[in-house]
Amino acid sequence: MEKAIHQENANFGKLQEYLREFVYGGIDGAVTTFAVVAGGFGANLDAGILIILGLANLLADGFSMSVGAYLSAKSERDNYDKHQKIEYWEVENLPEIEREEIVEIYREKGFKGDLLDKIVNHICDDKDLWVAEMMKDELGMMRDSKSPFKIGVATLISFILVGFIPLMVYLWDFFFPTDLDTFLWTSILTGLAFMIVGWLKGIVNQTSKLRSVSETLALGLLAAIVAYYVGDILKSFFI
Amino acid sequence: MEKAIHQENANFGKLQEYLREFVYGGIDGAVTTFAVVAGGFGANLDAGILIILGLANLLADGFSMSVGAYLSAKSERDNYDKHQKIEYWEVENLPEIEREEIVEIYREKGFKGDLLDKIVNHICDDKDLWVAEMMKDELGMMRDSKSPFKIGVATLISFILVGFIPLMVYLWDFFFPTDLDTFLWTSILTGLAFMIVGWLKGIVNQTSKLRSVSETLALGLLAAIVAYYVGDILKSFFI
Numbered sequence: 001m002e003k004a005i006h007q008e009n010a011n012f013g014k015l016q017e018y019l020r021e022f023v024y025g026g027i028d029g030a031v032t033t034f035a036v037v038a039g040g041f042g043a044n045l046d047a048g049i050l051i052i053l054g055l056a057n058l059l060a061d062g063f064s065m066s067v068g069a070y071l072s073a074k075s076e077r078d079n080y081d082k083h084q085k086i087e088y089w090e091v092e093n094l095p096e097i098e099r100e101e102i103v104e105i106y107r108e109k110g111f112k113g114d115l116l117d118k119i120v121n122h123i124c125d126d127k128d129l130w131v132a133e134m135m136k137d138e139l140g141m142m143r144d145s146k147s148p149f150k151i152g153v154a155t156l157i158s159f160i161l162v163g164f165i166p167l168m169v170y171l172w173d174f175f176f177p178t179d180l181d182t183f184l185w186t187s188i189l190t191g192l193a194f195m196i197v198g199w200l201k202g203i204v205n206q207t208s209k210l211r212s213v214s215e216t217l218a219l220g221l222l223a224a225i226v227a228y229y230v231g232d233i234l235k236s237f238f239i
Numbered sequence: 240m241e242k243a244i245h246q247e248n249a250n251f252g253k254l255q256e257y258l259r260e261f262v263y264g265g266i267d268g269a270v271t272t273f274a275v276v277a278g279g280f281g282a283n284l285d286a287g288i289l290i291i292l293g294l295a296n297l298l299a300d301g302f303s304m305s306v307g308a309y310l311s312a313k314s315e316r317d318n319y320d321k322h323q324k325i326e327y328w329e330v331e332n333l334p335e336i337e338r339e340e341i342v343e344i345y346r347e348k349g350f351k352g353d354l355l356d357k358i359v360n361h362i363c364d365d366k367d368l369w370v371a372e373m374m375k376d377e378l379g380m381m382r383d384s385k386s387p388f389k390i391g392v393a394t395l396i397s398f399i400l401v402g403f404i405p406l407m408v409y410l411w412d413f414f415f416p417t418d419l420d421t422f423l424w425t426s427i428l429t430g431l432a433f434m435i436v437g438w439l440k441g442i443v444n445q446t447s448k449l450r451s452v453s454e455t456l457a458l459g460l461l462a463a464i465v466a467y468y469v470g471d472i473l474k475s476f477f478i
Contacts, residue, residue, distance in 0.1 A: 024307075024311070027307060028304070028307075031299070031300060031303045031304070031307075032271065032296070032300060035295060035296045035299035035300055035303075036275075036292060036295070036296060038295070038299070039291065039292050039295025039296065039299065040292060040295075042295070043288075043291050043292075043295075045288060045291075045292075046478070047477075048477035048478045049282075049284060049288060049477075049478070051473070051477050052278065052282050052284075052469070052470055052473045052474060052477050052478070053275060053278050053279060053282075053284075053292055053470070055469050055473060056274060056275075056277070056278025056279075056281070056282075056465075056466040056467075056469040056470045056473075057271070057274045057275060057278065057296070057466065059465050059466070059469055060270070060274035060277070060278065060461075060462040060463070060465040060466035060469070061270060061271060061274055061462065063461055063462065063465055064270045064274075064458045064459070064461050064462035064465075065267070065270070067458055067461065068263075068266060068267075068270075068458055071454055071458075072263070072444075075444040075446050075451075076444070078444075078446060079444055079445050079446070082445070109361075109362070109368055110361065110365060110368065111358075111361060115354075115357050115358070115361070118354050119350075119354070119358065122348075122349065122350060122354070123348070126349060129348055129349065136375065140381055142379055142381065174477065205311075205314040205315070205317075205318060206318050206321070207314050207317060207318070212314075215310055219303045219306055219307055219310075220303070222299075222302055222303055222306065223299040223300065223302065223303035224299070226295070226298050226299040226302055226303075227295040227296065227298070227299035228295075230291070230294050230295040230298055230299070231291055231292070231295050234290070234291045234294060234295075235291060238286075238287035238288075238290050238291050238413065239285070239287045239288070239291070
């Protein structure tokens with residue numbers, strides 16, 4: 001049974017790669033636009049204003065957050081590469097010190113005497129291996145295989161797609177007026193979106209689906225309640 | 240000189256721990272409220288509306304994003320712990336398979352024959368070491384030492400603190416009316432905030448400060464321009 005969990009991980013390995021960005025981008029997007037809608041509803045603002053500011057926030061936040069995610073992933077990768085270059089330089093120019101660090105790493109693992117010497121000799125005979133050991137065991141750094149560009153694109157698409165959901169009913173009702181309670185239906189639709197994204201988050205994080213769905217739903221609810229009451233309380237001061 | 244960069248890393252090690260959350264939380268906060276302000280300015284909305292929706296978004300997004308950051312860090316830690324438990328179970332119940340995996344890991348490093356046998360024997364004699372090697376070299380997982388709770392708190396504080404900046408001039412002008420161009424002064428103040436946070440981001444990511452400052456400033460500018468034009472274009476349709 002425990003083995004099965006491990007297996008599941010392997011199967012989702014490829015999908016999981018950018019699903020993480022999709023999930024977190026989607027939650028951010030929906031929280032942002034739902035906060036505009038709930039805050040505006042609390043303050044009794046016109047639907048037109050909610051639509052304008054909702055769309056402005058959706059696109060502005062969507063672009064800047066996905067560019068931000070791209071830059072952050074890129075600088076993490078650059079940082080890894082920089083430290084790797086430093087390690088190569090050190091191995092070349094300060095071999096005694098770096099050799100001693102390998103001795104330390106393997107002494108920590110309980111190796112000693114002749115066996116320790118042989119291991120260290122082998123590692124220090126191969127500069128690539130030497131540097132790889134230092135990166136992982138001395139600096140605790142691993143190179144992320146994900147493309148920073150694809151991280152940015154996945155974030156953008158999901159932010160805009162999922163973030164558009166809280167605005168859909170308002171837009172529909174603006175162009176084709178109905179008797180619907182727009183805020184109620186927006187809340188239902190957005191709640192469903194949070195549940196689906198929460199379920200996907202459970203896959204990404206390999207946690208219980210039920211827990212992940214309820215956590216994500218609670219998060220959206222928290223944002224909506226806070227925004228609603230801020231709007232409701234402040235309208236008497238500022239309008 | 241290259242050595243100096245490495246040194247700097249060590250010095251910022253402790254500070255860097257939660258500075259990362261502070262930086263990214265701060266950027267998110269300022270982008271969110273600045274988008275409301277710029278979108279509302281583009282749509283010629285009243286200052287009161289910008290203040291209400293700006294504060295609603297600031298608090299709603301701030302809370303939900305910091306809770307989200309907490310949950311994400313927590314589930315990553317839970318996931319590590321779960322896989323570690325599985326590895327202990329496998330080492331206990333499927334020792335031959337797991338032993339073969341250690342053989343593979345060290346064969347990859349170029350060890351062979353008698354030396355390889357001795358290394359594998361030593362590692363498989365100590366279950367903790369055995370599992371530690373599997374976590375790092377088979378699964379590529381490292382346990383983050385940061386507290387999920389502190390990650391959430393650092394995100395909340397910086398989101399609200401930095402995200403409040405684009406609203407300050409509007410709030411001041413609302414209570415103490417001046418002749419100031421509120422949007423111009425908000426933009427200058429927010430630009431300064433982006434520059435400071437960008438400088439801190441350069442420290443966190445160990446990249447060039449100049450590049451980090453300009454990237455962050457460009458990100459904020461992108462968000463503001465997109466929001467402004469969305470507001471400007473949509474006002475004739477929806478108001």
